[in-house]
Amino acid sequence: MKRRKFIQQGSRAGVALSLLGVAACKNKEKTEADAEMPEEMTSAAPFFELSLAQWSIHRMIREDGLDPYAFAEKAAAWGFKGLEYVSQLYRGQMEAAENEQVGMEDFVARSNAEAAQYGLVNVLIMIDGEGPLAHPDETERNNAIANHIKWVDAAAAMGCHAVRVNLSGNDNEESWIESSIAGLQGLCTYAAEKNINVLVENHGGFSSNGALLAQVMQGVAMDNCGTLPDFGNFCIRRNDPSDWSSGCAEAYDIYKGVEELMPFAKAVSAKSHDFDAQGNETEIDYVRMLQIVKDAGYSGYIGVEYEGSELGEEAGILATRDLLLAAAASVS
Numbered sequence: 001m002k003r004r005k006f007i008q009q010g011s012r013a014g015v016a017l018s019l020l021g022v023a024a025c026k027n028k029e030k031t032e033a034d035a036e037m038p039e040e041m042t043s044a045a046p047f048f049e050l051s052l053a054q055w056s057i058h059r060m061i062r063e064d065g066l067d068p069y070a071f072a073e074k075a076a077a078w079g080f081k082g083l084e085y086v087s088q089l090y091r092g093q094m095e096a097a098e099n100e101q102v103g104m105e106d107f108v109a110r111s112n113a114e115a116a117q118y119g120l121v122n123v124l125i126m127i128d129g130e131g132p133l134a135h136p137d138e139t140e141r142n143n144a145i146a147n148h149i150k151w152v153d154a155a156a157a158m159g160c161h162a163v164r165v166n167l168s169g170n171d172n173e174e175s176w177i178e179s180s181i182a183g184l185q186g187l188c189t190y191a192a193e194k195n196i197n198v199l200v201e202n203h204g205g206f207s208s209n210g211a212l213l214a215q216v217m218q219g220v221a222m223d224n225c226g227t228l229p230d231f232g233n234f235c236i237r238r239n240d241p242s243d244w245s246s247g248c249a250e251a252y253d254i255y256k257g258v259e260e261l262m263p264f265a266k267a268v269s270a271k272s273h274d275f276d277a278q279g280n281e282t283e284i285d286y287v288r289m290l291q292i293v294k295d296a297g298y299s300g301y302i303g304v305e306y307e308g309s310e311l312g313e314e315a316g317i318l319a320t321r322d323l324l325l326a327a328a329a330s331v332s
Contacts (some may be wrong), residue, residue, distance in 0.1 A: 046328035047294055051082030051123045053305035054089055056317050061089050068093070069110050073078060078317060083120050084164075084267075084303045085111065087151055088128045108157045115158075123301050124162040124199070124228075124267060127151045132169020133183035134176050140169070141179060146184045146186055152191045154200075160199035162266055164228050167207045167216070176206045181219040188222045197266050199228040202257060208234045210257030213236035217264040229261040229293075230305070231284050232271030255288060262296035272320040273308040279323055286327035294331050 052075040060066040066074075068089045075083055090107055097103030115122050128153070131144025148165060155163050165187070170176040180200075188198045200216070202208045217227060234254045240246035256310070270289075274282045302324060306316035 001091070004249035014198040019106070022046040024299035042327065046325060047299055047331075048268070048302045048328070049082060049300065050080050050321065050324070051084050051121075051303040052078065052080040052317065053084040053126070053303040055126070056304060056306045056320075057313050058086070059087060060313055061108070068223065068293050069114055072118045072120050074112075076120055078314070079321065080304070081121055082123035082301045082303070083111075083115060084123050084301075085125045087125055087130070091129075100150070104154055108272055112158055115315045122155075122158040122160045123303070124154045124160050124164055125151050125158075125186060126164040126201075127260070128166065133165055133187065134167040134180040135169035135183070136175050136179050140180075141183045142186065144169075145183060145273065146313050148187055149190055152187070152196050155196050156194035160196070162199050162226075162228075163191070164199045164201050164267070166203050167200055167213075168205060170206075173206060173212070177212065177216055177219065179209050180206075180216045184216070184220045185222065188225045189221065192222070192224045195224075197224045197226055199226050201228040201269065202233045202252075202261065204233065204235060204238075206236070208236045208252050208257070210234075210252060212266065214260045225264075226266035227261040227264040228267040228269055229265050230269040230271050231258065231286075231289050232273070232307075233269075255292065256313055258289060259292050259296075263294060265293075265296065265298055265300075267300060268293055268302045268323055269305050269313045270302050270320060272304070272316065272323070274307050274310050275308075275319050275323070279319060279326070281320075281323060286323050287330045290324070290327050 054071050057066065057071070057074060061068050072083060086154050093107070094100065094103040097106060111122065127148055130147035133141060133144045135141045135144065151163055167180045170179050184198060200207060200213060202210065202213060206212050213227065217225065231254060234252040234257045235248035236252055237250040238244065238246050239249045272281050276282055280286070304317055304324065306319045306320050308315060308316050311319060
């Protein structure tokens with residue numbers, strides 16, 4: 001693999017960003033939203049930290065015109081400690097900038113300022129749309145690695161511990177495993193120099209097969225490569241591959257999948273869609289999921305990622321937050 005070229009390019013691009021870096025933001029001991037939580041949920045700390053995935057407010061941003069830089073303000077008001085950014089939600093601002101470097105520097109500076117103002121921690125950046133890291137062609141794969149590097153630099157400058165990536169670009173299972181290992185090793189080699197973890201989410205296709213993704217992790221065998229198990233993203237094949245909302249034609253067992261991915265986990269995503277009258281997620285047993293997570297010895301951030309449509313985004317986020325805290329009190 002031709003790693004030296006894209007590593008050098010990323011190093012140059014990262015110089016300006018590193019100058020803008022700040023230490024991880026200090027946690028606020030209490031937020032306004034704490035007062036809204038039931039007393040039993042605030043009296044005993046859960047075994048994990050609470051973060052908010054920015055995708056939970058993507059409709060507010062894309063449809064209602066919310067400034068993506070209001071993310072920290074919203075998360076603080078809702079009682080979260082950590083921030084999980086989504087790269088694609090800043091595409092408009094990036095394209096409006098004078099050039100890519102200026103756009104990235106602005107993203108880092110403004111995000112750091114907002115996180116510091118509200119006393120939150122920058123946890124990770126979810127990277128989308130920067131090319132297929134599992135492409136069978138080495139040139140295509142290396143181009144994708146080079147595209148991801150600017151976000152690794154940004155994550156380092158923001159005090160994040162990780163970036164989340166996808167493993168797409170290959171329809172052959174055996175080739176996907178080989179290409180995924182190669183792509184991750186290339187990106188992780190650069191990310192290790194920045195003290196950044198590269199995490200793969202089960203996010204459709206072969207990556208939603210827990211056993212296959214675990215096999216990839218074992219093949220990469222690098223300390224800064226891991227997984228971000230998502231409670232709900234275990235659809236391997238959709239009825240219409242071009243339509244994410246078309247329904248799932250082939251699904252992987254969600255509990256088995258999370259259990260297989262937890263040995264490599266450096267972040268966890270609590271996906272939610274709909275809730276019953278008792279506040280439970282209708283398709284995911286949160287107590288069972290959190291037991292799997294706790295049994296794996298995990299004590300890091302769990303990010304709320306609400307994707308439902310029955311509740312508005314704020315109500316769905318708060319329902320997921322409260323369910324996580326209630327479920328945590330029930331695990332042994």
